Amino acid sequence: MSEAPHLTFNLDTPGVSTGHLVVPKGVDCEALSLSVFSCNRGEGPGLLITGGNHGNELQGPILARRLVQWLPEAQGCGRIIIVPEINPLAVQAWTRNTPIDGKNLNRVFPGRSDGSVSERIADAISRRLLPMVDYVLDVHSFGPTWDCAPSIITHPIADVDQMAKTVRISEAFKLPVTLLWEHNDTVGMFDTTVHSQGKTFICTEFGGGAVGAEALTLYEAGLRNGLIALGLVGGEAEYPTFRQQKFGQTLETTSSDQLKSPSPGIFEPRCSVMDEVKEGDVIGVLHPMDSLSTDSTDIRAQSKSIVFAIRSAMYVQGNDEVAILARPLVH
């Protein structure tokens, strides 16, 4: 019988403590030790913050470590648990999926104790950490081949009250975009497991591309706003500046807002995140590589929209997503 996932320290210890969440070994690799920070200030909400779910989105691990620096001073009540890298194997390989089993950690929740390493990580988090908290904040970005607006994203939730609560808390992060994303591929997502336990899931999507110092400052301000809204730290929330503007919008996107490449070729972005576009505007151009006498193809907006995310210039296959547009959410 295999070892059970366990913590090397007691999360109920008052104040600040650090240790590890041990993910047991399996047939595919040895046991993993995930670094864990805990700040327990007694009564109040419980929050789990996770980074490094996808290993090429390093905004999460870095922001987690920034919070570890100032939370011991700032946190006034409740419980915050932070795991900067829930998928250290993918972080070290700079890959979206776990290199050992090729799986997307964010599609195998709640995991399996006798599964492959991604499933064992999900199982350890689901069983050892989730029961301790009321909220989960999972810090993602769009990955290195996209640019996207700093945002909190939520997928539709069947429970109307849970949905309203999630949107309300998401907006309190005061990021440029709060996005309701209609998405069919939610089986095995961390979100789904958290919701099934009646808890609130908050997912950031922070920028994509290369991760730079200026963007990290903006994202950190968003996280601080969220912690203020949850009552865990004091202070005044305010909109960080993004593209010379200080405000937030709540948007929605559906499958028809996702623009795809018509054929293989090099995608050239022709607009930027948060651009307002109207029907027929060119979002990007697809350049065939085989001949300069073959015309390039314009990829156009189908309706008045806001550019939420756009693919970096790169070679894409036919039917690959190249842009995600969005429209104001009608509450």
Added chain:
Amino acid sequence: MSEAPHLTFNLDTPGVSTGHLVVPKGVDCEALSLSVFSCNRGEGPGLLITGGNHGNELQGPILARRLVQWLPEAQGCGRIIIVPEINPLAVQAWTRNTPIDGKNLNRVFPGRSDGSVSERIADAISRRLLPMVDYVLDVHSFGPTWDCAPSIITHPIADVDQMAKTVRISEAFKLPVTLLWEHNDTVGMFDTTVHSQGKTFICTEFGGGAVGAEALTLYEAGLRNGLIALGLVGGEAEYPTFRQQKFGQTLETTSSDQLKSPSPGIFEPRCSVMDEVKEGDVIGVLHPMDSLSTDSTDIRAQSKSIVFAIRSAMYVQGNDEVAILARPLVH
């Protein structure tokens, strides 16, 4: 005996023509056909523009295609040959090196007709295109895991006149930085082969990270300035705006300006390209992943410098480059 590299059309045809440069098949793969554009306006300088030398730097292929759109109208004299993707195999794979032979195309010049595919590409370019021109403009960026200042880079050239000419032409692109980079790893570079034929080599390094629409506009303005300076197109050159500033600086960097990670961990950038830093300023932080009770390490500037390039947040090994600083060149 293998087929020789050849063009499918005559570069001496007056006016605009397009066709292919055929790289013969070898034991590792079939023949490649590289798309080629030619605009021949008679007397005047000859320029070869190449993109896609490294397959995850798509600024080159896209800017090449933009030039193809407006050069037929704008070019007043001389000869311009454009190959948007000199390494289509790497572009399609979004890799720095050629996937079939694992080689860096920019380290195998002048190539070999009986070599692996990267060497055959280099051979075809060196033998069929280089003899037709006086200048080569090879469009690079720093790759997706870096941010760097839009720049023209040159390595030291033994011939003093050639060096002075190269710096003068580079500065005429009016990009934010013209950089003299002392570099020991120049064997097999495209630069070296071009110099050995007594010709002038100009290498851009455009930004890195995700490739967005706003940055492409800036880079295109730089290329237009360069074509004006070479006398190939008309108009007035002017500095494009970068970080709210319109000016250029000529800098130099040596091996001691390259900051490296002290140990494995997650690199957090703490400054941005073009930041001015002084001795002791924190450029970035290295976070060990194994424990939150182990301190992170500050990586500091050794002297007063300007940040030329900085690595994106990612997991790095010990001794990996994380930032490249530079100082004003004393002419």
